[in-house]
Amino acid sequence: MAIEHAILVSLSEKSATGYDLARRFDASIGHFWRATHQQIYKVLARMDEQGWVKSEATKRGGRLDKKTYSITDPGAKELLRWTQSPSSPEVMRSDFAVKLRGFVDSDSIREDATTRLESYREMLAFYEESERKFYPDPAKIKDSARGAYLALRGGILLAQGNIAWCEEVLAELNSERR
Amino acid sequence: MAIEHAILVSLSEKSATGYDLARRFDASIGHFWRATHQQIYKVLARMDEQGWVKSEATKRGGRLDKKTYSITDPGAKELLRWTQSPSSPEVMRSDFAVKLRGFVDSDSIREDATTRLESYREMLAFYEESERKFYPDPAKIKDSARGAYLALRGGILLAQGNIAWCEEVLAELNSERR
DNA sequence: AGCCGATATGCAATTGTTTGCATAAATTTC
DNA sequence: GAAATTTATGCAAACAATTGCATATCGGCT
Known part of the structure; x- marks a missing residue:
């Protein structure tokens, strides 16, 4: 229940494509939350439907459109709501x-x-x-x-x-x- | 891929029912690996099929049998195999x-x-x-x-x-x- | 006698995550 | 010019874990 929020945090810093996010989740924010590109694409699609993010498509001929995502008002509201609800203690698994x-x-x-x-x-x-x-x-x-x-x-x-x-x-x- | 091994470790210390294990996973070994009773019962059943553990049933009239699980030789072998394979670095998720x-x-x-x-x-x-x-x-x-x-x-x-x-x-x- | 908590097991549905596969153009390197 | 890497997106299957529900007895307390 938190990859969404990690994405919202990342998008609130700067709009990005799924690919960009995948790279961020492999470095900066990825130090605190790991995610693969497959998961990111899937979650982004769901978040788009929910209205938490919006995407702007760039046509690229033969290839699938490149989509740049940014956070929406409802997305920012959700991020605030999540921040304000107490975080459940991490499940230790070593x-x-x-x-x-x-x-x-x-x-x-x-x-x-x-x-x-x-x-x-x-x-x-x-x-x-x-x-x-x-x-x-x-x-x-x-x-x-x-x-x-x-x-x-x-x-x-x-x-x-x-x-x-x-x-x-x-x-x-x-x-x-x- | 590791709740099995946590169960094997726990059973190698002492045979137990699913219920016992659930309590252990809520205390001692549970400090390092959390699991619910539902998950434990399911995994135990799978491990039984695989032959890593065996169970001894106690009839209890109207109720479902009480099953006491213990580790088998193949189970101990698997535990050794797992110990000897390098552990993947923990996925940080905070x-x-x-x-x-x-x-x-x-x-x-x-x-x-x-x-x-x-x-x-x-x-x-x-x-x-x-x-x-x-x-x-x-x-x-x-x-x-x-x-x-x-x-x-x-x-x-x-x-x-x-x-x-x-x-x-x-x-x-x-x-x-x- | 009735209620509660502990003992004891499990199914089903859903959610979350990983792994494997697939595609295709643009750019960099040899 | 060929080959490899980077950019960019996604589906599908499998696996792992959570959440909700269901059942039933026993022992202790009031």
């Missing part, structure tokens, strides 16, 4: 935690923890780079950018939590080996 | 981050952050209580409990990350108010 809990094969867990550690470190590096680049001085952040900044901070803090977790797992597994 | 990113109504965000902060603090308190109770001395943890301990540590570290995030959001929103 393959890694289940794997740990099972503790069937410590070598595999070590490998997995190593891979995860690496990818969370990359993620953290990326987020921190963004932070330095876009918000060098937290006191001077424009009001319009406060939300994006705080979302980014979340990415950083959660990545750090995950890194700490992986490091602990690896430390524990290595101490166990002796 | 309503809260999307809401922040949109930043439509800061009062609602403040409320939301306050609620989340509270629930993560409760979670953390619960985890830390478990840690004190079951693992007072990390150096003396039995091998068989290492996995559960490390999963618990994950819960603690991620809860702390989320708490830090909520606190930052609230601090930022309050400084903005002036």
Whole structure:
């Protein structure tokens, strides 16, 4: 029930085609909500029917029309309504935690923890780079950018939590080996 | 593709009925993987067909049989296979981050952050209580409990990350108010 | 005796998401 | 000039998960 709202947020920043959105959901906003292009196209069509977005078509000869979507008033109203309703707590679903809990094969867990550690470190590096680049001085952040900044901070803090977790797992597994 | 494995992990700890599992998925292992009883019953039936679990029925007169499930050899083999295959990185999906990113109504965000902060603090308190109770001395943890301990540590570290995030959001929103 | 909560199982419908496939022009790279 | 990548859209099938409903007994409380 929230890919719609992620799309509304994204469109409220800037109008876009489904393709553009798919790229955004693979980068910026995609750090907080993943979605494939297939899903985006389908949801966009539904949202269009509902009147939350409108599309402007560009003819392209032999190919299907290119459609640029923008948010409508009802769409903005829905976004406000959603913002104002309390968000349900995230459903925790961690393959890694289940794997740990099972503790069937410590070598595999070590490998997995190593891979995860690496990818969370990359993620953290990326987020921190963004932070330095876009918000060098937290006191001077424009009001319009406060939300994006705080979302980014979340990415950083959660990545750090995950890194700490992986490091602990690896430390524990290595101490166990002796 | 992982509720099966969470069930296998849980059954490998101790045989159980669907009902028992549903309660576990609402507490211990449920901290890392949520599932409803309906889903559990359905998946158990499928796993039974696949031969990953077997069930022993107890007749109960007018009512449907009570079935106690336990893990089979093929089930244990599948659990090992799953453990040894690299876990796909968790798909991040955070309503809260999307809401922040949109930043439509800061009062609602403040409320939301306050609620989340509270629930993560409760979670953390619960985890830390478990840690004190079951693992007072990390150096003396039995091998068989290492996995559960490390999963618990994950819960603690991620809860702390989320708490830090909520606190930052609230601090930022309050400084903005002036 | 009546009510409530716990025990115990499950079907059905719907919604949400992933995966596989398909098409086709424009642009960049070798 | 050929090949690969990017731009751009979408359908269909399968799988995963949620929500609503239904049933029935047992034990404890009032």
